[in-house]
Amino acid sequence: MTLAIILVVTAILCSAGIGIGVYRGAAGRESGSTIFPVDLEAFRNLIDPAESEYLRQRLPAREFRRVQRKRLQAAAAYVQTVGQNANLLVRMGQSAMNTADPAANAAAQQMVDEALQLRTNVLWATLRIRIAWVWPTSGLAATPIADSYNRLSTSAMLLGRLQTPATAVRIAIPR
Amino acid sequence: MALLQAHSPLWHYLWVAPNVLLLLLAGMLLRRGSYGQYPAFLVFTIVGGSAELVAYSADLAPGVTAEAWWRLLIMALLIEALLKFAVLGEIFNRTFHVYESLVRVAKIAVRILGALLLFAAAIAAAYAPPDGRFGIIARAHLLQQTTYVVETGMLLFVFAFAAYFHIRLKRCFFGIALGLSISSCVHLAVWALIANGGLSNPVRERLEFLNMGAYHVAVLVWMYYLLVPPTIEQGGEPLRPPDGNVSGWNRELERLIKQ
Numbered sequence: 001m002t003l004a005i006i007l008v009v010t011a012i013l014c015s016a017g018i019g020i021g022v023y024r025g026a027a028g029r030e031s032g033s034t035i036f037p038v039d040l041e042a043f044r045n046l047i048d049p050a051e052s053e054y055l056r057q058r059l060p061a062r063e064f065r066r067v068q069r070k071r072l073q074a075a076a077a078y079v080q081t082v083g084q085n086a087n088l089l090v091r092m093g094q095s096a097m098n099t100a101d102p103a104a105n106a107a108a109q110q111m112v113d114e115a116l117q118l119r120t121n122v123l124w125a126t127l128r129i130r131i132a133w134v135w136p137t138s139g140l141a142a143t144p145i146a147d148s149y150n151r152l153s154t155s156a157m158l159l160g161r162l163q164t165p166a167t168a169v170r171i172a173i174p175r
Numbered sequence: 176m177a178l179l180q181a182h183s184p185l186w187h188y189l190w191v192a193p194n195v196l197l198l199l200l201a202g203m204l205l206r207r208g209s210y211g212q213y214p215a216f217l218v219f220t221i222v223g224g225s226a227e228l229v230a231y232s233a234d235l236a237p238g239v240t241a242e243a244w245w246r247l248l249i250m251a252l253l254i255e256a257l258l259k260f261a262v263l264g265e266i267f268n269r270t271f272h273v274y275e276s277l278v279r280v281a282k283i284a285v286r287i288l289g290a291l292l293l294f295a296a297a298i299a300a301a302y303a304p305p306d307g308r309f310g311i312i313a314r315a316h317l318l319q320q321t322t323y324v325v326e327t328g329m330l331l332f333v334f335a336f337a338a339y340f341h342i343r344l345k346r347c348f349f350g351i352a353l354g355l356s357i358s359s360c361v362h363l364a365v366w367a368l369i370a371n372g373g374l375s376n377p378v379r380e381r382l383e384f385l386n387m388g389a390y391h392v393a394v395l396v397w398m399y400y401l402l403v404p405p406t407i408e409q410g411g412e413p414l415r416p417p418d419g420n421v422s423g424w425n426r427e428l429e430r431l432i433k434q
Contacts, residue, residue, distance in 0.1 A: 003299060003302055003303065003304075003367070003371045004367045004368050004370075004371035006367075007299065007320070007324070007363060007364065007367030007371070008364045008367055008368060010324075010327075010363070011327065011360050011361075011363040011364035011367070012360075012364070014327045014328070014330075014331045014360055014363070015356070015360040017331050017334070017335060018330060018331055018334045018356045018360070020338070021331070021334025021335050021337065021338040022334060022349075022353065024338045087341040090340065090341045090342065091341060091343075094342070094343055112274060113274050113275050113276045114276070116274050116276045116277050116340055116342075117276035119339070119340050119341075120276065120277075120280055123339075
């Protein structure tokens with residue numbers, strides 16, 4: 001009977017999970033439609049190993065851990081925002097993929113691909129940041145996030161120009 | 176409660192109607208020629224519906240022995256299970272493999288998950304308590320349980336993966352996956368109770384009605400999503416970046432320039 005209960009509970013949890021998945025994503029219901037600008041340079045600075053090394057040499061070990069954790073918290077907030085932007089760009093790209101214009105279609109396909117790549121990177125980067133928060137003296141390399149975000153920004157601008165020629169779309173703040 | 180017994184009018188209806196509807200759905204899809212995107216699902220509707228109707232006819236035929244019927248059912252279950260996994264593969268390929276950046280991660284994730292689910296299903300089958308009924312009946316119940324453990328896990332993964340990446344499933348695949356999910360979650364719970372719960376025959380029979388009802392609902396979901404055209408709202412205008420965002424970025428840029 002224990003096995004039966006385990007499997008019944010599993011079935012109930014799976015149906016709840018599927019229900020949430022249906023509601024949140026697969027059916028196309030999303031919340032929020034605002035792209036938040038992300039300061040790439042500030043983010044790069046936060047995840048720069050040279051900066052971390054500089055701080056490590058200048059600060060006492062305890063102080064370095066405290067500062068490093070604050071930097072990681074800030075980096076996590078950036079990554080979360082980047083992930084939210086990627087979600088919105090996936091939606092925008094998917095809706096643009098249904099248009100008759102082949103150029104807009106191709107740009108949309110490229111943007112969705114890059115946004116999905118970014119979403120994958122966000123997953124790994126978040127994991128690494130969480131680990132690094134527990135162990136601040138470990139190295140943190142989330143640079144691929146910054147690079148792919150830059151590429152995504154270019155794709156979003158291209159799609160924006162194709163859809164609304166008068167308006168350029170920018171999701172990263174250039175310096 | 177006479178209706179909730181084997182060979183009651185409701186029992187006949189719930190066994191026959193969903194499968195007749197499934198064959199009707201197959202006929203309509205063939206007539207419309209709109210099955211090109213989901214050939215595995217079309218085969219599933221034809222073979223699955225026909226196999227269930229053959230099992231129903233064999234159940235009523237006086238010349239078919241109980242053992243022969245259970246053997247027939249096990250064969251039908253095996254074929255149906257293979258077809259369902261083909262349908263799941265179809266949903267997965269058509270939804271996620273169109274995006275180059277997801278192909279690799281999706282393949283790795285499916286392989287790992289498939290192995291884990293098979294392992295979990297094998298463990299659950301190995302630890303199932305011995306059934307006092309004929310061995311062949313217990314085997315059929317365990318086969319159902321094993322199939323639904325893997326199927327439910329895979330469906331959960333499809334929806335979770337799509338939700339994480341904010342990928343919208345095409346209407347037809349969304350409908351197919353939703354119908355399969357309704358059926359597989361209920362069937363998993365019911366077959367787990369039947370195979371492991373040590374329940375009395377009347378309780379088992381009532382639980383089988385739940386299975387049949389869930390399958391009927393699943394068939395209706397498939398009919399709705401594959402035959403009823405989407406409304407304009409569902410088709411949707413392409414999303415455009417809102418103007419407010421652009422001015423927001425400009426404000427942000429000005430702020431940075433003045434820093």
